[in-house]
Amino acid sequence: MSSTYIEAIRRALGDALAEDPRVFLYGQDIAGTFGGAFKATKGLAERFPGRVLNSPISEDGQAAVGIGAALAGCRPVIEFQFADFASVAFNQMVNHAATHWWRTGVPVPATFRLPAGGTPGGGPFHCQMVEGWLTSHPGLIVVAPATVGDAYHMLRDAIACDDPVAYLEHKHLYNHLRIDTDPSRAERLPLGKAAVRRAGRDCTVVSWSGMVHECLKAAEPLAEQGIEIEVIDLRCLRPLDTATVLASVERTGRLLVATESWPFGGVAAELCAWISEHGFSHLDAPPRRLSAQDTPVPFHPDLFRAHHPDAARIAAAVVETVEF
Amino acid sequence: MRLPVRMPQFGESAAEAKVVAWLVKPGQAVKAEQELCEVQTEKSLLTVAAPEAGTLGEIMVAADGTVAVGEILAYLEIAGAGADAPPSAAPVAPSPLAPPPSPAPAPAAKPPQKRSALHAATGDAGFISPRVRARLDAHGLTVSDLSVIAGTGRDGRVTAQDVDAYAQGGEPLTAVRQAVAAAMMRSWSRPLATVAMPVRLDPLLEHRRTVTGRPSLTVYALRALAQAIAAAPTPLRGRLVGNRVHQCAGIDLAVAVEVDDGVITPVVRKVDGYDLAALEAKVSGVVESCRNGRVSDLGDAIATVSNYGTFGITWATPIPLAGQAFILGIGAPVNAPEWDPASKAFTRIRQAELTLTFDHRLADGGAAGRLLAKVVELLQNPSRL
Numbered sequence: 227m228s229s230t231y232i233e234a235i236r237r238a239l240g241d242a243l244a245e246d247p248r249v250f251l252y253g254q255d256i257a258g259t260f261g262g263a264f265k266a267t268k269g270l271a272e273r274f275p276g277r278v279l280n281s282p283i284s285e286d287g288q289a290a291v292g293i294g295a296a297l298a299g300c301r302p303v304i305e306f307q308f309a310d311f312a313s314v315a316f317n318q319m320v321n322h323a324a325t326h327w328w329r330t331g332v333p334v335p336a337t338f339r340l341p342a343g344g345t346p347g348g349g350p351f352h353c354q355m356v357e358g359w360l361t362s363h364p365g366l367i368v369v370a371p372a373t374v375g376d377a378y379h380m381l382r383d384a385i386a387c388d389d390p391v392a393y394l395e396h397k398h399l400y401n402h403l404r405i406d407t408d409p410s411r412a413e414r415l416p417l418g419k420a421a422v423r424r425a426g427r428d429c430t431v432v433s434w435s436g437m438v439h440e441c442l443k444a445a446e447p448l449a450e451q452g453i454e455i456e457v458i459d460l461r462c463l464r465p466l467d468t469a470t471v472l473a474s475v476e477r478t479g480r481l482l483v484a485t486e487s488w489p490f491g492g493v494a495a496e497l498c499a500w501i502s503e504h505g506f507s508h509l510d511a512p513p514r515r516l517s518a519q520d521t522p523v524p525f526h527p528d529l530f531r532a533h534h535p536d537a538a539r540i541a542a543a544v545v546e547t548v549e550f
Numbered sequence: 551m552r553l554p555v556r557m558p559q560f561g562e563s564a565a566e567a568k569v570v571a572w573l574v575k576p577g578q579a580v581k582a583e584q585e586l587c588e589v590q591t592e593k594s595l596l597t598v599a600a601p602e603a604g605t606l607g608e609i610m611v612a613a614d615g616t617v618a619v620g621e622i623l624a625y626l627e628i629a630g631a632g633a634d635a636p637p638s639a640a641p642v643a644p645s646p647l648a649p650p651p652s653p654a655p656a657p658a659a660k661p662p663q664k665r666s667a668l669h670a671a672t673g674d675a676g677f678i679s680p681r682v683r684a685r686l687d688a689h690g691l692t693v694s695d696l697s698v699i700a701g702t703g704r705d706g707r708v709t710a711q712d713v714d715a716y717a718q719g720g721e722p723l724t725a726v727r728q729a730v731a732a733a734m735m736r737s738w739s740r741p742l743a744t745v746a747m748p749v750r751l752d753p754l755l756e757h758r759r760t761v762t763g764r765p766s767l768t769v770y771a772l773r774a775l776a777q778a779i780a781a782a783p784t785p786l787r788g789r790l791v792g793n794r795v796h797q798c799a800g801i802d803l804a805v806a807v808e809v810d811d812g813v814i815t816p817v818v819r820k821v822d823g824y825d826l827a828a829l830e831a832k833v834s835g836v837v838e839s840c841r842n843g844r845v846s847d848l849g850d851a852i853a854t855v856s857n858y859g860t861f862g863i864t865w866a867t868p869i870p871l872a873g874q875a876f877i878l879g880i881g882a883p884v885n886a887p888e889w890d891p892a893s894k895a896f897t898r899i900r901q902a903e904l905t906l907t908f909d910h911r912l913a914d915g916g917a918a919g920r921l922l923a924k925v926v927e928l929l930q931n932p933s934r935l
Contacts (some may be wrong), residue, residue, distance in 0.1 A: 479679070479681045479710060506680045507680050507681060507683070507684030508680070508681050508684070509679060509680045509681050510679040510680075510681045510682070510709070510710065511679065549704055550704075
């Protein structure tokens with residue numbers, strides 16, 4: 227059995243619906259035969275009648291209904307068509323879902339699915355990597371799977387988690403990433419734990435979601451130059467597995483964080499700051515961020531490629547860090 | 551074409567040198583490798599040679615001037631087109647120990663340098679990353695130790711691996727030696743001075759036959775020192791902590807005892823409370839315990855008595871322990887001539903040198919000398935002990 231990233235998501239949704247009667251899906255155009263903007267829910271409405279529900283075009287309303295249902299004992303999975311439009315639901319997610327347990331002791335086990343990340347031609351409203359906003363808020367778990375196996379297991383874990391979870395799924399990986407095995411049998415790491423995707427001694431390169439694959443692509447030509455990078459896939463952005471990153475930096479003395487998000491604030495900045503504070507005495511070079519350009523995401527594919535970090539730019543940044 | 555002649559890096563540590571003399575005058579023709587000037591580093595007198603044949607141009611650092619490594623000593627006018635252009639492949643400095651080429655003017659093939667002129671002139675050997683600094687700390691090394699480590703990093707930088715390799719060579723120090731080394735370093739950070747005085751031993755050697763247990767020279771010295779301290783106040787009884795003097799309440803003295811691979815200094819409390827026979831018994835017991843690996847008391851004391859004479863040493867300047875203001879040393883007894891005014895002839899006596907090495911912040915040579923003179927006086931009149 228083989229599976230793409232999007233099929234692993236569909237499989238996880240189906241398995242969760244089958245195993246837990248508290249689970250239901252709520253999104254735009256997901257009921258009936260359409261199956262949602264990216265077909266993540268295709269076929270599920272027929273299999274689970276009454277549990278795959280259409281919402282109006284209101285992310286704010288979707289999130290509010292999800293939070294209410296979670297408080298009433300359900301396990302809602304809210305699908306936004308694009309992570310960019312989660313901004314409309316921002317108040318519900320960060321002021322209500324993220325704080326509710328801290329204010330009342332009642333958990334909000336809602337999962338928000340956010341199709342995120344850039345594809346050429348997507349433009350400023352359909353390409354954003356939005357973890358920078360979401361990770362600022364304590365109380366909200368933020369995950370960003372980079373592999374087919376993680377797409378399955380982390381969605382299952384998100385639905386099973388008693389805290390509200392923002393699940394960032396990368397649109398470019400949907401159909402570009404495939405494994406030839408059953409994703410439910412792939413290795414399963416706990417939420418909150420980063421994975422070392424490639425071991426190396428010269429520079430720690432941290433990323434998540436789609437950018438992990440660019441880092442792994444950069445590792446090959448770098449190895450030919452004699453530079454072995456250690457690629458860490460954070461998997462979970464909040465909480466952040468600083469222990470795994472620090473242990474790696476202790477070995478390599480160098481840190482590069484690659485992200486397709488913007489440079490200002492965000493996970494890359496947080497990780498560099500954290501390592502500077504807690505791992506200073508292990509560093510041979512300043513921790514470095516490689517981010518998207520500090521502009522809105524451009525529409526034209528050429529401009530998009532100039533805006534976005536890629537394997538070549540990662541390799542160049544690694545060389546500069548190693549040769550600092 | 552004008553070629554700068556720079557001060558090369560001779561050896562690993564010298565950062566600057568003094569120009570002693572110019573061997574060639576401006577305008578004079580020179581051959582390649584001909585000696586241009588003599589420079590004096592901290593360690594040696596060396597010569598700087600012409601990198602190429604040409605004519606000596608302007609001298610930038612005259613005789614007696616000081617020049618930093620990488621700085622321009624003079625210019626050499628060489629045949630060839632273009633003013634001030636560097637030779638394409640010729641080394642800027644003559645020696646294989648020369649620093650990497652300076653960035654200004656940089657050879658075309660070299661990528662632009664981002665660092666300051668100082669960094670460029672000395673290579674990047676001066677950069678110490680936080681990781682290297684932490685490795686130095688972990689190994690108990692200091693930045694000055696870096697000068698003897700050959701850096702394998704960029705431009706000769708010392709890497710954490712270089713520090714580890716350097717520090718992990720050799721054999722580890724035993725625990726006892728580590729303790730001694732640490733204690734000596736703490737003590738050595740003070741200004742120490744030594745005074746010495748010979749003591750005539752014949753009366754003492756006669757006297758010890760009459761005392762139970764035949765007390766050792768160390769025991770006599772302990773007893774005499776305790777009495778000298780009790781008899782007159784001495785600033786050396788104190789111990790300096792910051793800008794305050796802490797006084798030792800009792801007359802507690804330590805004895806240096808050699809054990810396997812080190813020295814330990816057990817303390818005898820209230821030495822003035824023992825007569826010679828009792829003190830001999832006490833000290834013998836303490837020394838015996840130390841040699842059996844059992845030490846009862848290594849606490850604070852005023853001072854230590856070290857009978858280094860047992861090794862045949864006639865004179866030494868042992869270092870007092872960090873918490874003590876001085877150490878009294880006893881040299882090996884020797885035969886010495888003494889002028890006898892009665893018989894108008896030299897007679898043979900037994901004599902030893904006593905040394906007193908002290909913390910000069912607490913006392914001066916006068917106070918130390920008076921204390922030592924009192925000890926000598928008592929040892930020469932053992933019936934008073």
